[in-house]
Amino acid sequence: MHEKIEDIVYGVVTVSDSRFNKLISGEIVEDKSGNFLKKELNAKYYVLIPDNRDMLKGVIDHLIDFTDVDCIVVTGGTGVSSRDNTPEILKEMFQKELNGFSVLFHNLSYKEVKYATILSRTTAGIYRGKVIYALPGSLNACKTALPIIKEETGHILKHIRE
Numbered sequence: 001m002h003e004k005i006e007d008i009v010y011g012v013v014t015v016s017d018s019r020f021n022k023l024i025s026g027e028i029v030e031d032k033s034g035n036f037l038k039k040e041l042n043a044k045y046y047v048l049i050p051d052n053r054d055m056l057k058g059v060i061d062h063l064i065d066f067t068d069v070d071c072i073v074v075t076g077g078t079g080v081s082s083r084d085n086t087p088e089i090l091k092e093m094f095q096k097e098l099n100g101f102s103v104l105f106h107n108l109s110y111k112e113v114k115y116a117t118i119l120s121r122t123t124a125g126i127y128r129g130k131v132i133y134a135l136p137g138s139l140n141a142c143k144t145a146l147p148i149i150k151e152e153t154g155h156i157l158k159h160i161r162e
Contacts, residue, residue, distance in 0.1 A: 004154030011045035012037045012093040015076035032139045033075045051083040065129050071153050076137035078121045086134045087121045092124030095107040108144050131156050
């Protein structure tokens with residue numbers, strides 16, 4: 001078994017124009033994926049933002065600068081619509097990309113959704129000593145990725161901190 005860091009502090013960022021627009025208009029927002037990740041990862045931090053380049057970069061930098069977060073899990077913005085830009089933003093930020101995460105996710109996802117997995121542009125990488133994952137916004141995709149995140153984040157963090 002690989003050595004790994006325990007007691008990981010997680011942050012969850014949901015990226016969704018439609019949910020954010022409801023939130024700022026005072027409506028009750030249901031965020032199944034974000035709430036699932038918060039609960040399953042026992043995330044200390046959570047935020048909901050729109051599909052906005054500057055806001056995503058800003059919230060990630062803010063979490064790193066002002067909290068004790070070790071890992072940030074972003075859900076949403078990984079599809080193929082014109083406003084889905086989470087992977088592009090994160091890939092610009094990553095100091096190292098963890099390509100294996102996408103490969104593993106797609107292998108698991110294929111068993112569930114077959115060829116539709118190609119619509120997901122999930123990614124992961126290291127930025128400023130933190131692990132960042134980008135998942136599709138669907139609850140099922142978050143459930144698919146969760147075991148990878150839970151099993152390997154501590155191992156990745158141990159290597160980062162060596």
